[in-house]
Amino acid sequence: MVPLSYYLVLSGILFACGILGFLIKRNIITIFMSIELMLNGVNLSFVAFAAHWQHLSGQIFVFFVMVVAAAEAAVGLAIIIAVYRTRETLNVDQVNLLKL
Amino acid sequence: MTENLHLWVIPILPLIGAAINGLFGRRFSRQRVVTIALAASGAAFAMALWIATQFSSASAPYVTYLAPWIRAGNFQVDFSFYLDQLSFVMLLVVTGVGLLIHIYSIGYMWEEGGFYRFFSYLNLFMFFMLTLVLAKNYLLMFIGWEGVGLASYLLIGFWFTKDSAASAGKKAFITNRIGDFGFLIALFLLIKHFGSLDYTQVFEAVSKLPVEVNGIGLLTSIGLLLMVGAAGKSAQIPLYVWLPDAMEGPTPVSALIHAATMVTAGVYMVARSHVVFDRAPSALTVVAIIGTLTALFAATIGIAQTDIKKVLAYSTISQLGYMFMACGVAAYSAGIFHLMTHAFFKGLLFLAAASVIHAVGGNQDMRYMGGLRKYIPWTFWTMTAGTFAIAGIPPLAGFFSKDEILWKAYGGSWVYWLIGLITAFLTSFYMFRLWFMTFFGEFKGNQAPSHEHDDSHGHGHGAPHESPMVMVIPLAILAFLSLTGGWIGGRLEHFLSPVFNDGLAEASEKIGETASKGTEHLLMGISIAVALLGWYIAFLLYRQRPELPARIAAGLGGMYKAVVNKYYIDELYAALFIKPLVDGSTAILWHTVDQGVIDNSVNDAADSTRHASDAVRHMQSGNVRSYAGWVAAGAAAVIAYMIWMGVR
Amino acid sequence: MDLHLALFLIFGAVCVAGAINLLVQRHPINSALSLITVMASLAVEYLLLGAEFVAAVQVIIYAGAIMVLFVFVIMLLNAGEEARTGGSRIALVIGVPGMIVGSTIVAWVLLKRSGTGDVAIGSLPGDPKTIGWLLFHDFLLPFEVTSVLILIAIMGAVVLASRPELSSHLEKER
Secondary structure, eight states, X not given: OEEHHHHHHHHHHHHHHHHHHHHHOOBHHHHHHHHHHXXXXXXXXXXXXXXXXXXTHHXXXXXXXXXXXXXXXXXXXXXXXXXXXXXXXXBGGGOOTTOO | OOXXXXXXXXXXXXXXXXXXXXXXXGGSOHHHHHHHHHHHHHHHHHHHHHHHHHOOTTTOSEEEEEEXXXXXXXXXXXXXXXXXXXXXXXXXXXXXXXXXXXXXXXXXXXXXXXXXXXHHHHHHHHHHHHHHHHBSBHHHHHHHHHHHHHHHHHHHTSSTTSHHHHHHHHHHHHHHHHHHHHHHHHHHHHHHHHSOOBHHHHHHXXXXXXXXXXXXXXXXXXXXXXXXXXXXXXXXXXXXTHHHHGGGSOHHHHHIIIIISGGGHHHHHHHHTHHHHHTOHHHHHHHHHHXXXXXXXXXXXHTTOOBHHHHHHHHHHHHHHHHHHHHHTTOHHHHHHHHHHHHHHHHHHHHHHHHHHHHTTSOOBGGGOOOGGGTOHHHHHHHHHHHHHHHTOTTSHHHHHHHHHHHHHHHHOHHHHHHHHHHHHHHHHHHHHHHHHHHSSOOOGGGSOOOOOSSOOOOOOSSOOOOOHHHHHHHHHHHHHHHHGGGGHHHHHHHHHHXXXXXXXXXXXXXXXXXXXXXXXXXXXXXXXXXXXHHHHHHIIIIIOTTHHHHHHHHHTHHHHHHHTGGGHHHHHIIIIIHHHHHHIIIIIIIIIIIIIIIHHHHXXXXXXXXXXXXXXXXXXXXXXXXXXXXXXXXXXXXHHHHHHHHO | OOHHHHHHHHHHHHHHHHHHHHHHOSSHHHHHHHHHHHHHXXXXXXXXXTOHHHHHHIIIIIIIIIHHHHHHHHHHHTOOOOOOOSSOHHIXXXXXXXXXXXXXXXXXXXXXXXXXXXXXXXXXXXXXXXXXXXXXXXXXXXXXXXXXXXHHHHHHHHHXXXXXXXXXXXXXXX
């Protein structure tokens, strides 16, 4: 028997790591992967709560999150490819045409 | 108060004329403009005549109530019009002389630009003056009072592209305003103590009050403040300075406004308020003193002026002083009598002077006139009538009215009489000086330096020429009135007596009765002698021995210079009042308040917005990772808030 | 210490290790591989909670499709190691300790609160039949909307990623 809070802590750790990666990393693709990590952490907490409240809609929601994540990944990577074509770099610090 | 005379129609007619000419006159032909203007003022005069047939002393005063105006608790003011004997006299003078001057202006202004504007303003002036004269309460009179000031400003500054004309208009209006301030405070006192501005109600309440013999009580204050207003409007000391400058306007304007009608508004107002003044002897004395001093003062300036219009301007101020002197000794009907004759002969003199100026092609300096009686006979003869009238030579109009005033002044104090006599001598002298210099001797017009004249009427002809008939006929009519107008003097006094005889006025009239008829005839003889003396001295100095005036002037040196420069009063005012005011306004109101406070606060508002945006701008750095950081920070804040709300 | 807790702790540790490795690695392909391990161990965690269908979908979609897409793009763009450019040093100095502190606090609060109850192993069976029933009955509208969403994403991705000649060729056709 695992207390619910353990699952939540794990979820929180994954989420925190995701945020850290989002802020620290310079490679666009790595940043994107950190976002996926965040989503996964949230998915875990959804499933944990679904088991806690004995309600399946938590798992359904996870399903939808995954669908959206897939769509987002497709479009986001397409954008990254387009950016790479024009900027010739994957360093997010060099995508700064709007800089004053 | 029997029949309704529809008094309100009389002022409305010129107003309609002014509105039509003002709004549409630009597109009208000159004939149409003239038709409208003449129709308006002619209709007003015709209505005045009709009223004359209906007027009967027994039913006076006539009141026409038009509409309510102000109702504020117990205080109410209506649009009501009032006709008693006093306003009847004023009405006829204003409409009659006004109509004649309208006719004269047709010829005079025919070649000027802004033709329709001139007649629109003239009609507007008539509207306001008639409102002033026919009002039943002080507030409506004040509307007329201010309105004639406005019309005067518009007409003096008629050639507004000229700096001197525009400044003269401003000077007139502002000086009037200072007087109006006194008038307003008097009105406030009336409202506060009597709760009304209606003539009937105020005078009824005032007549119950006792005569104030010691100190400055309520009635004395009201009287003095009314006199301040009158001094502004009727150009008395110390507010006369605008009238000589007002000669910048076209001469018919000077004739109408600054001789016949507007400047007499002050006299009318004092006469109308005689109930107040009769119970405030100190105020009356002040009125008399101001009038007497002004008469003498202006006459002394007049004898040294070379501009023909300036001589007449100072003469006007002096004659107005006579009228105030008369009111000051409670001889109101004498003042009104002189007002009427003055309207005739001064209006005539101004119009004739305009004719002269027109004839010599725009020059106004008398030193370059002379010998004009051969060229412009009509003008010469009419102006002669006017000159003799104002000098007080019997049996012309001026003699009767001026003599009446001197007689009544003698009853007040021999000092008034003496100063009045000296002024009469000076009047006669400078008027005949003008007469001789203009019409006799050699024509010196070719020596005139060619420069811009105020009355720009240059024709480019060599010899002077007579004015057209449309200008001569009004001159003739006014000359006739100057000749005969004085003969109704006795009947006028009798006619006006119901207005002025309400107990107290009679008492002061009695003063005049104590001295005998013999004294009266003696004084009459002295004034005739003085007038003839003035003629003789003028003849001597300007006809027989023309070199004498220059020698006398050189001999008098500094005093002569002071007189020629109008005793430097304008400069004194400029230094005492105008310069500190302008400097103060510049330093305080402009630099400190307008620029420092208002402009700076607006600028600071804009600046602070800019600085704030500048600070916030750094959030938009164009750096993707800093955006990511901001997003994370915002999300953390929201989560923290939600946790906090959940915990609470 | 029963099997449930042991399994949970083991695979939880694998998750955390993978996540930290993702942050630490400099080459994106290494980060991608660590993310795959995280997802795989998460799938096991789902199984421990009884969500069979979700676990399967996690492996198939997330680890099997999305991560493959990532790896494809990394290979396509020939992404190299992260160069040390300027950027934001502040994030490293403040962010990392801050995040550690923050998560420690949250973890401590969560663990301290008792009474949240225990979750038994496989407590809520989410078999495909039940999930399918829910999807096509209670959650029909979101289901259909997400299919439209995927369609839009496909079209967007095609347009964005297409070669410039292709899009200008499309322009010339108009």
